[in-house]
Amino acid sequence: MSSKSNSVSSAPGPAPATAAGPVVAFRGVSVGFGGPPVLEDITFSVAPGETRVLLGPAGVGKSVLLKLTNGLLRPDEGSIQLFGKEISRMPEQWLFALRSRAGMVFQEGALFDSLTVRDNVGYQLIQEGVPDETIDRRVRKALRFVELEETFALYPAALSGGMRRRVAIARALIHKPELLLYDSPTGGLDPVTSTTIIDLIVKERDVYHAPSLLVTHRLQDAFTLCTHRFDAEKGHMVPLPKGETDPNTTFLMLEEGRLIFDGTLHGLLHTENKFVREFLE
Amino acid sequence: MAFDTIERTAKKLVLTVQDYSWFAYRAFLNLFRPPIYWPEFLVQADIIGVGSLSIVVLAGLSTGGVLALQSAATLAAFGATEVTGRFVSLTMIRELGPVLTGVMVSGRNASSMASELGSMVVTEQIDAMRALGVDPMRKLVTPRIFSCIVMLFFLTIVADACGIAGGGLVTVFMNHQNGTQYFAMAYEHLRYPDILQGLVKPLFFGYIIASIGCFYGMRTSGGTEGVGRSTIQAVVSSSVIIIFVDFFITQVMLTLFPAP
Numbered sequence: 001m002s003s004k005s006n007s008v009s010s011a012p013g014p015a016p017a018t019a020a021g022p023v024v025a026f027r028g029v030s031v032g033f034g035g036p037p038v039l040e041d042i043t044f045s046v047a048p049g050e051t052r053v054l055l056g057p058a059g060v061g062k063s064v065l066l067k068l069t070n071g072l073l074r075p076d077e078g079s080i081q082l083f084g085k086e087i088s089r090m091p092e093q094w095l096f097a098l099r100s101r102a103g104m105v106f107q108e109g110a111l112f113d114s115l116t117v118r119d120n121v122g123y124q125l126i127q128e129g130v131p132d133e134t135i136d137r138r139v140r141k142a143l144r145f146v147e148l149e150e151t152f153a154l155y156p157a158a159l160s161g162g163m164r165r166r167v168a169i170a171r172a173l174i175h176k177p178e179l180l181l182y183d184s185p186t187g188g189l190d191p192v193t194s195t196t197i198i199d200l201i202v203k204e205r206d207v208y209h210a211p212s213l214l215v216t217h218r219l220q221d222a223f224t225l226c227t228h229r230f231d232a233e234k235g236h237m238v239p240l241p242k243g244e245t246d247p248n249t250t251f252l253m254l255e256e257g258r259l260i261f262d263g264t265l266h267g268l269l270h271t272e273n274k275f276v277r278e279f280l281e
Numbered sequence: 282m283a284f285d286t287i288e289r290t291a292k293k294l295v296l297t298v299q300d301y302s303w304f305a306y307r308a309f310l311n312l313f314r315p316p317i318y319w320p321e322f323l324v325q326a327d328i329i330g331v332g333s334l335s336i337v338v339l340a341g342l343s344t345g346g347v348l349a350l351q352s353a354a355t356l357a358a359f360g361a362t363e364v365t366g367r368f369v370s371l372t373m374i375r376e377l378g379p380v381l382t383g384v385m386v387s388g389r390n391a392s393s394m395a396s397e398l399g400s401m402v403v404t405e406q407i408d409a410m411r412a413l414g415v416d417p418m419r420k421l422v423t424p425r426i427f428s429c430i431v432m433l434f435f436l437t438i439v440a441d442a443c444g445i446a447g448g449g450l451v452t453v454f455m456n457h458q459n460g461t462q463y464f465a466m467a468y469e470h471l472r473y474p475d476i477l478q479g480l481v482k483p484l485f486f487g488y489i490i491a492s493i494g495c496f497y498g499m500r501t502s503g504g505t506e507g508v509g510r511s512t513i514q515a516v517v518s519s520s521v522i523i524i525f526v527d528f529f530i531t532q533v534m535l536t537l538f539p540a541p
Contacts, residue, residue: 112401
């Protein structure tokens with residue numbers, strides 16, 4: 001994990017393993033789309049096995065940052081490395097292969113509405129020409145992971161908002177991604193459904209150990225991620241012992257396009273930054 | 282104030298032309314580079330070709346009939362009603378068949394392409410496709426352009442045939458002229474350059490319809506209202522450009538193959 005100038009709080013807590021190099025690395029990234037900067041001088045990284053939770057109020061540039069991570073948007077300045085490759089100036093054609101190694105869950109699911117759940121979840125496999133029987137088997141396995149196997153033949157229009165997000169998670173997981181990007185996966189959902197989604201994200205983190213970058217403005221979700229682990233015997237997440245947090249789940253916080261916090265839950269709760277304090281309260 | 286508005290509009294127009302040129306260039310190159318998504322090509326060929334068949338048949342029949350009706354009165358004044366067949370077939374094959382089919386297909390398919398792709402853009406489905414490692418230009422745009430070119434070519438032939446048949450029906454049953462003479466005149470005075478001119482045009486028009494429909498669809502912004510805006514822009518632009526390009530193709534063809 002990199003620390004950013006003096007504006008970023010450093011906090012105690014175990015550092016994640018970085019021997020293999022970061023999966024994602026931002027260095028001085030700015031983007032403005034021809035107007036005032038949406039993101040300014042952003043520097044951080046995601047290490048292998050690490051889950052980074054990106055916090056901030058609505059409209060602060062969180063989704064833009066996520067789309068910069070896999071090259072869906074281009075920065076005006078700075079460098080972005082994905083799987084060790086510089087992508088900020090990489091031609092679109094070369095990016096497709098890199099992107100397919102990362103899974104992304106969009107804000108509203110972004111399922112293809114003209115395809116069934118089976119074809120949505122198995123989209124990448126279909127494009128690769130994998131035999132139908134293998135696709136069916138792997139799609140069912142991915143749907144079982146999100147507990148939606150019964151939706152196999154349905155169209156997205158027949159699913160509720162929460163079910164679409166879960167199908168989107170299954171689609172992101174089916175290709176065994178080396179990085180997962182979640183764009184407000186619980187946004188607009190009721191508390192019960194939100195908990196189901198967070199349960200799945202915790203399950204993914206503790207079962208597959210894929211590094212991830214999760215965007216949210218819901219503190220409760222962020223804290224649940226950090227204070228829970230997946231219990232394979234019970235089949236759902238359980239709280240960690242009091243005072244313990246997941247060492248590989250850390251936080252970033254944006255304010256008006258600038259990164260103002262990069263650290264652990266302990267650091268977040270004890271920072272002196274006024275904006276962070278207000279956000280937490 | 283007014284000058285600022287004109288400057289902004291001009292800049293926007295130039296930028297749109299520049300973006301479209303780049304988009305059309307990439308789409309054109311993709312037509313010759315693998316992978317070609319054949320299943321998508323067949324689906325689009327069905328939507329564009331089979332789906333537009335009924336309106337093209339009806340438009341062709343009516344236009345041919347109207348041509349025969351209108352020309353008969355004028356030609357009768359010169360005692361030349363026997364050339365009705367020649368007039369209808371030449372007009373249909375060289376001009377009205379391709380242009381009419383182009384405009385009809387543009388109204389039906391440029392709009393559907395713009396709205397379909399536009400909806401995919403605003404619901405992040407295009408981004409999702411890119412995130413899954415699939416190129417939307419190849420997967421969505423190239424099959425539409427390829428099928429539109431191929432199907433417009435055949436639809437134009439259908440429109441030409443229906444137009445000549447429509448003219449024949451009016452000539453025989455309403456103008457009470459000789460049908461054999463009508464079809465003989467329609468056939469005998471046709472030259473290969475006339476047919477060539479009529480078959481070259483749909484290749485350009487098909488490309489214009491699909492590339493403009495996809496272009497406006499892929500640059501949609503502003504939610505559902507933006508989708509509606511893209512649809513209108515796609516239909517208006519493709520229809521106007523078809524008529525504009527038709528003028529140039531006709532000029533070039535007449536220069537290359539002058540009338541005897």
